[in-house]
Every structure is written in C-alpha cells, then in structure tokens.
Amino acid sequence: MDMLKIAIKNVKDSIGLYRLYIVSMIFSVMIYYQFINLSDNPTINLMEMSDIVGALTFMAIFIMMIFVVFFLFFSNTFYIRERKKEIGLYILIGTTPKKIGMIIAIENMIIYAIATIIGVLSGIIFSKLFIMITIKYLNLGMTIDFHISTRAILQSLITFMVLGLLTSLNGYLRIRTKSIVALLKGKSMEEQIPRGNIIIGIISLIILLGGYYCSAIMDTMNLLFTGLGAIILVTIGTSLMYRSVMTSFFKRALSFKKYIYKNNRLLVVSTLMHRIGSNYKVYAAVTIFLACTLTAFATSASFKYGIDDMNKVRNPYSIKFETSTPTGLYDDLITYIQAQHGQLAYSNQNLPYYVIKSAGLSVYRGSSQMDIVAYATYKNSVQSMDYKTEKAVLYNGALDDNQCLYLNPGESIITVANVKYIDVEGVKYNTQKSIKAPLFGNRNDTMIVNDQLYESLKSSIAVDENGQLKQYYFNGIKIVNDEDFLKIHAVALQQIADDYQVTLDYTMTSLAMESETIFIFIQLFYVIGIFLTLTFIVATGSIIYFKIISNASEDIHTFRLLYKLGMGKKAILSVINKQVSIFFAFPLMIAFVHAYFASKALERFMGISLLVPLIYSSLTVTAIFFLYYWITIRRYKQIVLS
Amino acid sequence: MNQIIGMKDIKKTYQSRGVETMALNGVNFSMTAGEFVSIMGPSGSGKTTLLNMLATIDQPTAGDIYFKEHSLTGLKVKDLSEYRSNNLGFLFQEYNLLDHLTGFDNIALPLTFDNINHKEIVKKVHEVAHLLKIEDQLTKYPYEMSGGQKQRIATARAIIKNPTIVLADEPTGALDSGSSKDLLNLLEYLNHTMNISILMVTHDPLSASFSSRVVFLKDGKEHSTLHRGHVRERFYNEILDQLIYLGGE
Ligand SMILES: Nc1ncnc2c1ncn2[C@@H]1O[C@H](COP(=O)(O)OP(=O)(O)OP(=O)(O)O)[C@@H](O)[C@H]1O
Ligand SMILES: [Mg+2]
Numbered sequence: 001m002d003m004l005k006i007a008i009k010n011v012k013d014s015i016g017l018y019r020l021y022i023v024s025m026i027f028s029v030m031i032y033y034q035f036i037n038l039s040d041n042p043t044i045n046l047m048e049m050s051d052i053v054g055a056l057t058f059m060a061i062f063i064m065m066i067f068v069v070f071f072l073f074f075s076n077t078f079y080i081r082e083r084k085k086e087i088g089l090y091i092l093i094g095t096t097p098k099k100i101g102m103i104i105a106i107e108n109m110i111i112y113a114i115a116t117i118i119g120v121l122s123g124i125i126f127s128k129l130f131i132m133i134t135i136k137y138l139n140l141g142m143t144i145d146f147h148i149s150t151r152a153i154l155q156s157l158i159t160f161m162v163l164g165l166l167t168s169l170n171g172y173l174r175i176r177t178k179s180i181v182a183l184l185k186g187k188s189m190e191e192q193i194p195r196g197n198i199i200i201g202i203i204s205l206i207i208l209l210g211g212y213y214c215s216a217i218m219d220t221m222n223l224l225f226t227g228l229g230a231i232i233l234v235t236i237g238t239s240l241m242y243r244s245v246m247t248s249f250f251k252r253a254l255s256f257k258k259y260i261y262k263n264n265r266l267l268v269v270s271t272l273m274h275r276i277g278s279n280y281k282v283y284a285a286v287t288i289f290l291a292c293t294l295t296a297f298a299t300s301a302s303f304k305y306g307i308d309d310m311n312k313v314r315n316p317y318s319i320k321f322e323t324s325t326p327t328g329l330y331d332d333l334i335t336y337i338q339a340q341h342g343q344l345a346y347s348n349q350n351l352p353y354y355v356i357k358s359a360g361l362s363v364y365r366g367s368s369q370m371d372i373v374a375y376a377t378y379k380n381s382v383q384s385m386d387y388k389t390e391k392a393v394l395y396n397g398a399l400d401d402n403q404c405l406y407l408n409p410g411e412s413i414i415t416v417a418n419v420k421y422i423d424v425e426g427v428k429y430n431t432q433k434s435i436k437a438p439l440f441g442n443r444n445d446t447m448i449v450n451d452q453l454y455e456s457l458k459s460s461i462a463v464d465e466n467g468q469l470k471q472y473y474f475n476g477i478k479i480v481n482d483e484d485f486l487k488i489h490a491v492a493l494q495q496i497a498d499d500y501q502v503t504l505d506y507t508m509t510s511l512a513m514e515s516e517t518i519f520i521f522i523q524l525f526y527v528i529g530i531f532l533t534l535t536f537i538v539a540t541g542s543i544i545y546f547k548i549i550s551n552a553s554e555d556i557h558t559f560r561l562l563y564k565l566g567m568g569k570k571a572i573l574s575v576i577n578k579q580v581s582i583f584f585a586f587p588l589m590i591a592f593v594h595a596y597f598a599s600k601a602l603e604r605f606m607g608i609s610l611l612v613p614l615i616y617s618s619l620t621v622t623a624i625f626f627l628y629y630w631i632t633i634r635r636y637k638q639i640v641l642s
Numbered sequence: 643m644n645q646i647i648g649m650k651d652i653k654k655t656y657q658s659r660g661v662e663t664m665a666l667n668g669v670n671f672s673m674t675a676g677e678f679v680s681i682m683g684p685s686g687s688g689k690t691t692l693l694n695m696l697a698t699i700d701q702p703t704a705g706d707i708y709f710k711e712h713s714l715t716g717l718k719v720k721d722l723s724e725y726r727s728n729n730l731g732f733l734f735q736e737y738n739l740l741d742h743l744t745g746f747d748n749i750a751l752p753l754t755f756d757n758i759n760h761k762e763i764v765k766k767v768h769e770v771a772h773l774l775k776i777e778d779q780l781t782k783y784p785y786e787m788s789g790g791q792k793q794r795i796a797t798a799r800a801i802i803k804n805p806t807i808v809l810a811d812e813p814t815g816a817l818d819s820g821s822s823k824d825l826l827n828l829l830e831y832l833n834h835t836m837n838i839s840i841l842m843v844t845h846d847p848l849s850a851s852f853s854s855r856v857v858f859l860k861d862g863k864e865h866s867t868l869h870r871g872h873v874r875e876r877f878y879n880e881i882l883d884q885l886i887y888l889g890g891e
Contacts, residue, residue: 254747257760266747266754267740274742561738564699565752565799566727568720 003099007106014083021075022115024539028068029119029160030126035061036152037127063292066231067536069163074285075543076108076167080174087175101175105168112164120156124148200244208237215601230601234594238287241590242280247273264571267562268578275551276586282547286540287587290621291594293536297617298599298610300529307526309436314409315507316385316438317347317476318486321497326350329500330475336496337477342485345478346384351377354462354471355444360423370422371446372461373439374454375399378407378446382437385478393437399450404429407446408436422447424457440474441507483508537621540587541628548583548632552639559640573637580636584629592618645711646806646839647696648672652705654691654862665691666702667862673807678833678840680850682881683859684888689843692859693809696841697730698722710806727755731800731838733810739784739792739799746771746780749798770798774828790821797825801832807839808832814849826852847885851878858888 011018039058080087083104090100127147211233218226250273253260260266276283319333330349337344353373375395382393395405406419421428429449439446449457462470479485486493486506497504559572595618599610654666665688673679681689694700695707698714707714709729714722732738739748746767753763771777776794784792793813800808810829814822830852832838842853850856851874858865868884870877 257764261750261754261760261763262757264754266743266751270740270742270747557738558740561740563723564697564726564732565755566723566725566730567755568723570720571755 003103004106007103007110010103010107011110018079018111021079022111024071024075024542025112025115025160026119026122027539028064028071029116029156030123032061032064032068032159033120033123033152033156034127035064036155037123037147037149040147040149040151063296067289067292067539070285070288071539071543072163072167073170074282076171077174078282078546080104080171097176101172104175105172108168108171109164112160112167116157116160116164119160120153123156124153197244198248200240201248204237204240204244207233208241211235211237212597215597218601218604230598234291235284235288238590238594239280239284242276242283242287246280247277250276264567264575267575268582271579272582275583279547282543283587286543287590287594289536289540289543290587290591291598293533293540294591294595294614294617294621295598295602296529296536297533297620298595298614299602300526300533301613301617302610303526303529312387313436313438314442316387316441316478318479318482318507319493320441320474320476320505320507321502322472322474323350323500323502324470324472326473327500327502329497329502330477332496332499333477333493336493337479337485337489340485340489342489343480345480346386347475347477348381348384349475350473351381351440351475352471352473353377353440353446354458356424356447356461361419361421361445369444371440371444372454372457373446373448374451375405375448376451378405378439378448381439385438387438393435395433395448397432399432399448399453401450401453402427402429403432403450404453405448406431406434407439407448408434409439409441409443409445424461441476533617537624541625544584544587545628545632545635548580549635549639552636555636555640576636576640577633580633581629584625584632588622588625644675645672646675646709647841648708649692649695649702650706650708652692652695652702652707654688654695654700655703664862666695668705669859669862669864671857671864672708673839673841675806676833676837676839677855678830678853679842680853680856681841681843681859682845682847682850682856682885683865687859688862689859690811691862693811693841693843697732697809698726727752728803729806731803731805731808733793733796733800733808733813733842735812735815739795741784743783744780745776745782745784745787745795748784748795749780749802752799752803766802767798770802774798788821789817790824793817793821793825794828797828797832801836801838804836805838807841810840810842812843812845814844814846819848822846822849847878847881850881851875856881856884858884860888 015022087100087104091097211230214226214230214233218230250269253269254266254273260269321329323329327350330347334344334347351373353371356370356372358369379394387393399405404422406422419431419434421430423429424447429447435448458469458471464470486508490504490506494504559576562572563569595614599614603610649669649671652666652669652671653664656663656665667688669688669692671692681692683689691700695702698707698717709725714725717725739745740751743751749767749770750763753766767780768777771780774794774797776791776798779787779791779795782791784795787795793816797813800810808829813829814825817825826849829840829842833840840853842849844850851870854870856868856870858867865888866884868877868880
C-alpha cells in the first residue's frame with residue numbers, strides 16, 4: 001500500500017514530464033478503439049463488401065500497433081532514463097532496487113490506466129461526433145447507426161493494459177539490472193561515444209536491402225511472411241544504421257581535417273555523431289514511425305483519388321438497360337434526348353454478353369458468377385468512354401484460345417488479387433491481365449476472351465435447359481449533367497422504355513458517391529486515415545522535440561564555453577540551426593526511402609499509383625516538421641542563450 | 643611600463659530577483675606584459691567577476707576596461723568576441739573540454755573558428771602538444787583522461803593561438819597536489835619561455851606562490867598586494883600570513 005501511495009504521488013509530481021506520453025497514449029487508444037469499433041459496426045457487417053472493409057481495418061490496426069508498441073516502449077525507456085538520478089537517490093537512502101522497480105512499475109500502470117480509460121471514453125465520444133460530422137459532410141440521407149461496441153471497448157482495454165504490463169516489466173527490469181553507480185550517474189553513463197563499426201555497418205545495409213527485397217516480392221500469397229519480414233528487417237536495419245553506419249560515417253568525416261576544420265563543421269558533426277549514436281534507438285524508432293506515417297498518409301490520400309476512379313468504373317452510365325434480343329429502344333432514347341437538348345458524353349448500344357453461373361477463380365472472390373464478353377466488344381466500349389487511368393486497360397497482343405482477361409467491376413480501391421486463371425467447366429483459361437475498367441458498371445466480374453472463343457463458348461455455355469440461346473444485350477448512355485436532365489425527363493424516358501417492356505436503370509454519378517455504402521465507408525476510412533496519420537506526425541515530432549530540448553540543458557555549458565573561447569554569436573546560432581535541422585531532416589529523409597518501398601509494395605494491392613499521394617504526403621509532413629523545427633529552435637535558443 | 647590589460651574604477655552590481663549584489667566596488671587593476679599575477683580573496687569577494695570583466699564575458703556597471711591602452715568599453719559584440727579569440731586564453735576549474743571531441747580536436751577548436759588552413763591547424767596542435775608533453779592524450783576523449791590530463795589539454799587549447807594573456811579561474815581547484823604542481827610548473831614555464839602573461843584566481847597559497855604578484859580582494863575591492871622576492875618558500879609564507887590576516891579581520 002505504501003508503494004501505491006508513493007507511486008500515485010510520483011505520478012502527480014511528474015505529470016509535467018509525462019504529459020507528452022499520456023496525451024500520445026490517449027490518442028493511440030482512441031484511434032485503436034475507433035478502428036475496432038468501425039469494423040464491428042453492424043451497418044458494415046451487413047454490407048456485401050464487409051470482408052474488404054475488414055481487411056482494410058486489419059491493415060490499419062496492424063500499422064497502428066507497430067507504431068504504438070514502438071512508441072510506448074521507447075517512451076517508457078526514455079522516461080526511466082530521465083529519472084535515473086532520482087531513482088539512484090532513492091537507492092542511496094536505503095530503498096531496495098526491487099522496491100523502486102515496483103514503484104516505477106505501479107506508476108506506469110497508473111498512467112496506462114488513466115490514458116486507456118480516457119482514450120476509450122474519448123473514442124466513444126469521438127466516434128459519435130465523427131459519424132455525425134461525416135453524415136453532415138457527406139450530406140447523407142441515410143443513417144448509420146451510432147454504435148458502441150463492447151468488443152471494441154474490451155479489446156482496447158485489454159490490449160493497452162497488456163501493453164502497460166509489458167512496459168512496466170521493461171521498466172522494472174531496466175532498474176533491477178543496473179548497478180547503483182550507473183543509476184546515480186544518471187543519463188551521462190549511457191551517452192558515451194558509440195563505436196562505429198564498418199562490418200556491422202555493411203551488415204545493416206544488407207539487412208535493410210533484405211527488407212526492401214521482401215517488400216518487392218510481397219503479394220497476397222506470401223503476405224504474412226514477406227510483410228512481417230520487411231517490417232522486422234527494415235526496423236533492425238534502420239536501427240543498426242543509426243548505430244553503426246552513421247557513427248562510422250561521422251567518425252570518418254571527423255578525420256578529414258580539411259573538411260572538418262571549416263565553417264564550424266567540427267562542432268556540428270561531432271555533436272551529431274554523439275547525439276545520434278547515443279540515441280540511435282530513438283532515432284530509429286522515429287524513422288520507422290515516420291515511414292509508417294508517410295505510407296498510411298499516402299494510402300489514405302490515394303483513397304481520395306481512388307474513389308473517383310472507382311465511381312467511374314462502377315457507374316459509367318447515366319442510363320442503362322439490358323435486353324435479351326437487340327432492340328430499337330436505344331435509338332428511341334437517343335432521339336428523345338437529343339430532341340430535349342440533352343448532351344451525350346458517350347453511349348454504347350447492344351453490347352452482347354452472356355453469363356456463367358459458376359466459374360472457378362484462382363483466388364476466392366465470394367460469388368463466382370461471371371459475365372463473358374468478346375475482346376472486340378470490350379475494346380470498343382472502353383475506347384468510347386474516354387476513361388483515363390495510369391494502368392493500361394487494353395491488351396496489346398492477340399489472345400489465344402486458352403487465354404482470357406479478367407475485369408474487376410470496381411468494387412474496391414484495392415485490387416484484391418491478381419487472378420491467375422479462370423476455370424470454366426473444367427477448362428482453365430490463363431489470365432493474361434487483370435483489369436479494372438468500366439464496362440457494364442457495377443455487375444459481376446467479367447471474363448474477356450477473343451472473338452472466336454466467345455462464339456465457341458457461347459454455344460456450350462449460354463444455353464438454358466431447353467437448349468435456348470441465352471445472350472444479353474447491354475445498352476448504356478452517359479449524359480453530361482445527368483442529374484439535371486434526368487430530374488425532368490426520367491419519367492418520359494421510362495415511358496418510351498415501357499413500349500419495349502424494359503425498366504431503365506438510372507445512375508447519377510454525383511449521387512452515387514453519396515448513396516452507395518461502399519463509398520461512404522471508404523470516405524470514413526479516408527477521414528480516419530488522415531486523422532491517424534496526423535496523430536503519428538504529432539507524436540513523432542514531439543519525440544524529436546523532446547529529445548532535443550532535453551539535451552539543451554547540457555548544451556548550455558558547451559555554448560557558454562564556445563562564447564568564452566571567442567566564438568561569435570552569429571556562428572553559435574548557425575551551429576544551433578544546423579544541428580536542430582539535421583535532427584529533424586535525417587529521420588525524415590530515411591523515412592522517405594522506406595515509405596517509397598512500402599508504397600511500391602502497396603501499389604500492387606491497389607489499382608492505382610501511390611507516387612503522387614506519396615509526394616503530397618511527404619510535402620505535408622515536411623511542412624509540419626518545419627513547424628516543429630521552428631518551435632524547437634525557439635525553445636532551444638531560449639534555454640541555451642539565457 | 644607597457645600595460646597590457648587593466649581596469650579603472652570598475653563597479654559591478656548583479657540584479658537578481660530584486661536583490662542587488664555589489665560584486666565589485668571600484669576596482670583598479672593592471673598588468674604588464676609577461677607578468678604572472680594571482681588574485682586571492684574570500685569566497686564571494688568578486689574574483690571571478692573581476693576575471694569576467696577582463697574577459698569581456700560580462701559588462702561592468704561602471705568603469706573602463708583597457709587592453710594595451712585601448713578602452714574596450716562600447717565595443718560591439720562581434721568585436722569583443724574577436725578580441726577574446728585573438729588575445730585571450732582561458733583555463734577553468736572544471737577543465738571545460740567538449741565531451742564529444744578528442745583531445746586533438748579540443749585543442750584545435752579555437753583555430754577552427756577562423757577557417758585557418760587545416761594543415762596549419764594540425765601542425766600547430768602537434769607543436770603545442772609536444773611542448774606540453776601530451777602527445778599520447780590526443781586521440782583520447784575527455785572521459786578517458788584524468789583530471790590533470792584534461793587540464794593540460796585545456797592549457798594547450800588556451801595557448802594554441804599564442805594569446806597575450808591567459809585568464810585562469812582556479813585551474814588547480816579540482817586537482818590533487820601532484821597534478822597541481824605539474825600544472826603550475828607548466829604555467830610558469832609558459833610564462834617564462836613564451837612570455838605569456840597569466841592572471842590566475844586561486845584559493846591555494848601554494849599555487850599563488852608561483853606567481854610574481856598576488857592581489858587580494860575583499861568585499862569587491864582590492865585590499866592589498868604582495869610582490870614575490872627571490873625565494874618562493876618565503877613568498878608562500880607571506881601569502882599565508884596575509885590570508886590569516888584577511889580571514890581574521
Ligand atoms: N550572475 C550573478 N547574479 C547575481 N549575483 C552574482 C552573480 N555572479 C556573482 N554574483 C555575486 O557576486 C559576488 C561575487 O561573486 P564572484 O563569483 O565574483 O565571487 P568569487 O570571489 O569568485 O567567489 P568564489 O571564491 O566562491 O568563487 C557574490 O556575492 C556573488 O553572489
Ligand atoms: Mg569564483
């Protein structure tokens with residue numbers, strides 16, 4: 001009980017020191033809750049795309065947890081180190097290390113309990129607020145349930161309390177295993193000049209390249225192995241790189257007197273070597289956080305681009321209908337539209353296709369019903385539509401009779417998998433290409449074959465029990481400003497269709513975004529994703545800020561000495577600027593490289609290129625870091641120049 | 643006599659949290675080239691403050707500081723740091739080496755401020771290291787050196803730019819008697835052979851007895867001065883007597 005009291009008092013006293021830790025943790029818990037709550041939302045689970053949303057959530061939680069675990073362990077270790085001197089004093093006045101370890105562990109648990117509870121509570125409040133804002137923002141007619149998931153609450157509580165226990169154990173062991181002298185000496189003991197080692201340096205580069213290689217060969221089949229491999233190898237590689245490559249590089253630089261004795265480089269370089277070497281774990285962690293952040297940011301941002309593309313693929317036409325024999329309805333509709341001064345964007349008439357009830361795909365796709373079209377039909381259609389995408393939608397070459405193309409009807413941003421073959425009644429057709437492009441809109445998956453195969457398969461497949469040929473004819477019309485036009489003329493158009501006993505299917509592109517649940521949830525993810533990444537950036541920026549500022553008090557003596565030795569104020573300021581900017585720039589630059597490889601891997605799971613979103617997110621993060629740099633340097637100068 | 647450094651009617655009051663402390667109360671002091679002067683006095687008597695005034699690290703409240711007959715009052719910050727860099731060398735009790743530089747780079751540091759050719763810097767460091775017999779300390783980091791070794795490195799740094807005068811604030815304060823004596827012999831040697839003037843604040847009468855003149859401060863004013871005769875032991879006893887007298891007053 002005594003220890004509990006001491007622990008509570010300590011938490012109260014050092015709340016200033018822990019503020020950053022607690023705030024970041026609350027954010028983490030909140031976001032974690034948010035994701036689980038979302039994946040548990042009954043509205044989502046009713047959706048046909050629930051498995052994709054589930055996969056997205058899983059991915060988000062995965063990235064998030066890597067970040068959280070790193071952040072929590074490093075800040076825990078960091079705070080223990082900050083308090084080492086205090087701990088040493090406790091031991092001097094007769095407390096046993098075991099008891100101190102316990103007190104620290106209890107303190108940590110208290111902090112976790114506070115942060116987790118506040119985090120879950122704000123998660124609940126935020127999720128309501130969040131859905132309300134989103135509904136308003138998306139101007140939805142429909143309602144999404146406000147949902148409080150007990151599973152999400154429990155899972156958040158349990159996850160973070162387990163993390164609390166683990167970090168407590170980490171702290172406890174750290175104190176137990178240190179000698180009293182080491183504890184009393186406080187921080188300085190660990191901040192010796194690290195020894196750069198060329199061999200370890202080379203090994204670390206090899207490990208890093210291994211990680212990149214894993215990311216390069218990653219696909220759905222080996223995702224668990226390569227994904228985990230990439231993350232672990234890149235993490236170890238980065239960590240060793242800061243420890244060995246950088247320190248030996250700086251050490252090398254320090255021996256080039258010609259370079260180093262100019263422009264105060266001696267001070268800048270030696271400080272960098274010292275600080276980065278002795279804090280390599282922190283810088284490695286920050287770099288990994290940043291890489292995750294950039295990737296997540298780019299991915300979320302790409303949703304924004306992807307969603308427009310997806311809408312085009314799913315809803316290419318304002319009016320569409322199908323008939324089982326070619327009719328004149330299309331011509332009648334066009335005549336009417338033109339008479340009413342409707343402007344046609346593009347249209348297609350009587351595109352023949354037939355349906356296979358069950359086709360076997362090399363990957364599981366839920367439903368195996370498929371449309372089959374001839375390549376010529378597809379080609380004419382897609383060319384008429386002026387559809388722009390970074391990936392080619394045509395196949396350059398001739399399709400053989402055992403080959404086909406696979407067309408995804410745009411049901412997600414992520415191309416779930418590369419379909420390797422399609423099995424039709426025991427015959428495997430090798431998929432030459434998986435395409436995401438508009439054809440009939442939101443329908444089945446489509447198998448595209450050459451014209452002869454289309455005909456020959458038709459006679460064996462597209463017949464019903466009575467031997468009747470079952471082929472359909474698809475018609476689609478895209479009107480510019482379809483919303484305005486259809487508002488007035490929809491009834492009249494349907495009256496024309498009534499003569500043919502056909503029901504027209506209207507889709508207004510602009511409205512589709514707001515009414516289809518899949519779009520709503522992708523936008524939800526977009527907003528959450530942006531929020532998540534902002535949290536990451538704020539936390540990483542804070543870690544660097546904290547690290548630099550905690551060194552500033554040591555630097556007071558250094559700069560006072562330099563001033564006495566006749567170093568001008570201007571020169572001192574320039575040294576400070578250089579040091580602080582490099583501390584921010586290094587992790588950012590290495591993270592750019594990591595993020596580039598990570599986004600290359602993700603691109604293969606998504607239909608779109610991530611390069612542009614990655615550049616945008618890099619610029620955003622750089623801008624935010626500039627702000628941090630500015631805040632840091634102001635505070636730093638305040639401390640050092642006082 | 644050619645005066646190299648001096649102060650006239652220097653007053654210094656510190657303001658902190660509303661409390662005014664008079665650290666120096668009208669001090670006159672000067673040194674001629676090649677002198678080795680010690681400053682002694684009770685704790686709080688203003689010794690460090692006096693040194694800081696001469697070093698232009700701190701501004702006097704009133705009075706003038708001179709360097710070779712030129713007043714330093716009213717000089718710009720930039721000119722002052724140039725003055726320090728070109729004419730003064732510093733030694734402190736706590737060595738004040740930069741932890742993340744080797745002995746070599748610590749000595750070279752003041753030269754790097756001026757973007758001098760690196761070959762010259764390297765040559766100069768080796769010369770000084772040879773003179774001070776610290777060649778084997780050059781590749782070490784400060785945490786690998788003893789206190790005496792660190793102070794020698796600091797001394798090398800202090801004289802690397804051939805200063806006119808070295809200002810030392812209790813340079814032997816953290817050393818044992820053996821290392822203290824070594825350092826004082828070294829200072830005496832530099833004083834004699836290189837004609838570097840030395841102004842040293844010290845509490846230790848033995849250290850003070852190495853100098854040619856001892857100025858005693860009390861309550862921010864110069865109290866008395868002792869000149870060294872020929873025999874150091876006698877000088878030492880005179881200093882002791884004076885200290886006893888000062889303490890007992
Ligand atoms: N920065 C400061 N702010 C306020 N008062 C100061 C400051 N520096 C020195 N003082 C005061 O000025 C007086 C003289 O200080 P100084 O450091 O010169 O003494 P000293 O003779 O060097 O003492 P010691 O032998 O203990 O080093 C003291 O009373 C001290 O408290
Ligand atoms: Mg003093």
